Amino acid sequence: MHDVLVIGAGTAGLTAAIYARRASKSVLVLEARGFGGQILNTPAIWNYPAEPGISGFDFAMKLYSQAETLGAEFAFGTASGFRAEDGGFTVPTADAEYRGRSLIIATGTSHRGLGLPGEEALTGRGVSFCATCDGALYKGRDVAVVGGGNTAVSDALYLSDLAATVWLIHRRDSFRADPADVALLGRKENIRLLLGTRVTGLVAEDKLSAVVLTGPEGRTSELPVAGLFIAVGMVPATGAFEGLLELDPSGYIVAGEDCRTSVPGVFAAGDGRTKDVRQLVTAAADGAVAATAAVRYVNSL
Numbered sequence: 050m051h052d053v054l055v056i057g058a059g060t061a062g063l064t065a066a067i068y069a070r071r072a073s074k075s076v077l078v079l080e081a082r083g084f085g086g087q088i089l090n091t092p093a094i095w096n097y098p099a100e101p102g103i104s105g106f107d108f109a110m111k112l113y114s115q116a117e118t119l120g121a122e123f124a125f126g127t128a129s130g131f132r133a134e135d136g137g138f139t140v141p142t143a144d145a146e147y148r149g150r151s152l153i154i155a156t157g158t159s160h161r162g163l164g165l166p167g168e169e170a171l172t173g174r175g176v177s178f179c180a181t182c183d184g185a186l187y188k189g190r191d192v193a194v195v196g197g198g199n200t201a202v203s204d205a206l207y208l209s210d211l212a213a214t215v216w217l218i219h220r221r222d223s224f225r226a227d228p229a230d231v232a233l234l235g236r237k238e239n240i241r242l243l244l245g246t247r248v249t250g251l252v253a254e255d256k257l258s259a260v261v262l263t264g265p266e267g268r269t270s271e272l273p274v275a276g277l278f279i280a281v282g283m284v285p286a287t288g289a290f291e292g293l294l295e296l297d298p299s300g301y302i303v304a305g306e307d308c309r310t311s312v313p314g315v316f317a318a319g320d321g322r323t324k325d326v327r328q329l330v331t332a333a334a335d336g337a338v339a340a341t342a343a344v345r346y347v348n349s350l
């Protein structure tokens with residue numbers, strides 16, 4: 050049994066591993082896909098202290114290697130929940146069970162879809178949720194980005210260096226992204242804004258060939274594009290924990306700045322908990338707070 054079992058190897062989970070290892074606790078980090086989490090999708094990070102412009106990939110790799118060098122152990126698997134038993138917590142996956150005296154849930158969020166017919170089938174065939182992963186496939190072609198937050202704006206800026214034209218489609222008249230980034234849109238000649246506009250359909254045979262738009266007056270039109278990058282926000286990846294601890298109506302784990310959940314010994318860190326500011330720096334801060342609390346909890350057993 051490890052002292053601290055961390056679910057999720059994003060910024061919050063890896064930072065928690067660093068803090069718990071530096072407190073000499075044994076740590077296992079369980080990850081479903083790949084190390085780094087959501088930040089892997091960010092082309093360049095401009096708001097993390099002392100690392101201006103670092104790529105999300107480099108940031109994630111540095112963080113992973115720091116945790117690994119300190120002696121954190123890693124396993125792959127998707128947690129399907131947890132059970133409190135024998136003075137600790139058991140986390141089952143499809144292939145194995147992992148045990149921890151304390152548990153830190155840092156599963157973050159996953160991409161929200163538009164809910165359009167064909168969206169799932171076309172993902173990987175013109176529809177993408179990751180500009181840095183798939184942008185190079187659209188070199189010299191026309192693409193669209195949908196959304197009005199930081200992700201949509203930074204995706205549009207990134208894609209403008211690859212694609213012929215980037216249509217940025219947003220349902221409102223103004224963006225909620227950081228004004229400094231919104232200002233950069235105007236400097237890119239090949240970014241075209243379609244405001245007050247929704248994507249209401251996908252046109253495809255084998256691959257995406259166009260999107261259906263519904264404009265401010267309700268008129269519909271087709272916009273030919275080879276790629277559609279969906280950046281309309283995130284939903285908490287906490288479904289496995291429903292009924293096991295308190296979630297808010299949107300599915301976020303109810304936990305304050307101390308990262309304590311409704312179950313003693315279980316802590317929540319990062320974007321998957323209730324909080325006001327979901328940023329890289331607050332995910333890292335949560336990792337530190339949750340690990341410190343978990344170490345105290347283990348010491349008290």
Ligand code: NAP
Binds near residue numbers: 197
């Ligand atoms: P977000 O801030 O929640 O923005 C989602 C955008 O999508 C909003 O503009 C929203 O429109 C729109 N939207 C939501 N549902 C929609 C739908 N069904 N159809 C059309 N549009 C829809 O999401 P995000 O940009 O992915 O960012 C998530 C979090 O990560 C934020 O806290 C963000 O600040 C953070 N983030 C930070 C960085 C960074 O620090 N560098 C980079 C990326 C993301 P409305 O405006 O009308 O609601």
